[in-house]
Amino acid sequence: MEKAIVTLKKGEGRTLKAGGMWVYDNEVAGITGQFEDGDLIYVHDFDGYYMGCGFINTKSKITVRMLSRVKGEEISRSFIRMRVQAAWDYRKKVVDTESCRIIFGEADFLPGLVVDKFADVLVVQSLALGIDKLKKVILDELVDILKQDGILIRGIYERSDAKVRENEGMERSKGFIGDPFDTKVEILENGVKYMVDIAEGQKTGFFLDQKYNREAIKKLCNGARVLDCFTHTGSFALNAGLAGAKEVTGVDASSLGVSQAEENARLNGLEDRVHFACEDVFELLPRLEKEGELYDVIILDPPAFTKSRNSLKNAVKGYREINLRALKLIKDGGFLATCSCSHFMTPELFAETIGQAAKSAKKSLRQVEYRTQAPDHPILWAADESYYLKFYIFQVCEEK
Structure with missing residues (x-):
């Protein structure tokens, strides 16, 4: 099915044109075509110029969160893997990856999603409807990418219990993704040992x-x-x-x-x-x-x-x-x-x-x-x- 099109008002979309990832509700002139909130749509400037592809959510002040600006680029499983691989490759160059944030939402061009790694456990926080629909694919690809580097993930826990989800018309969610495991995880950072409580600690636990x-x-x-x-x-x-x-x-x-x-x-x-x-x-x-x-x-x-x-x-x-x-x-x-x-x-x-x-x-x-x-x-x-x-x-x- 052909994607719906969000058209910007004349003179709007300044943040988007500067490389930003969001389109606000007050920047939208109109929407043509059929869609459901969370679907992928195209964004056009007021004159029909192609601006990119992203997720729509009319319940949110952020109407569109962008995923790609390349015309004709398909948001496929291989596209998702490419984004996740790039995020992991970057971390390997810049931080100690024993415990680190692997995906940081818009800054990794995966808007609304956070994934933290604590030793051999992943904690995920999904804050946008569109990315929520891709969450399982993203996590499956991430686990496989880590496995390629010899890192075996023993469990995934979701901490999508932030109040901001309500702004997206979403319920708060918390719990295991996959098999249950001990949610107290020992990590080592700067030579300091911590017991991280990923279920009850603030945000993702640490x-x-x-x-x-x-x-x-x-x-x-x-x-x-x-x-x-x-x-x-x-x-x-x-x-x-x-x-x-x-x-x-x-x-x-x-x-x-x-x-x-x-x-x-x-x-x-x-x-x-x-x-x-x-x-x-x-x-x-x-x-x-x-x-x-x-x-x-x-x-x-x-x-x-x-x-x-x-x-x-x-x-x-x-x-x-x-x-x-x-x-x-x-x-x-x-x-x-x-x-x-x-x-x-x-x-x-x-x-x-x-x-x-x-x-x-x-x-x-x-x-x-x-x-x-x-x-x-x-x-x-x-x-x-x-x-x-x-x-x-x-x-x-x-x-x-």
């Missing part, structure tokens, strides 16, 4: 995007007193401990996260020096200031304070507050590692917010490093949403 940022703080931590805020399952705290910190405290509001972090400390033989507390960071930091506590290194790795432009103003207040409080707790000459994982908190706005916090705290900042997400989360320049993690390391000095 945040792989901070892999090399965790490594970067090690050089600051030998002999240091360290505070790791929003520790999740203890990753920055454990890296600090293995680097020779004399005392590490990790803090998180999630009791599940703290219990997992404590398990990870025992796994690495660090329970004597790395301790965890279940507390609200916003309440803890002012209390530590009143108590006169000081640290050599503080790490701030908060969850995204905003997932939309509407709540950005409050998010800025949150980032300013925690950075201000942390700066007051750092010894003269100590270090602050601070980050934002919100796409809407732009690099410019994040830098401005940290600068405001430093001014209020009467501290001078010397930038050591600026980093982003690990390269298994590549940033597609034409797709702004793929660039989300901002990570700074500063030396903190008293105003001279």
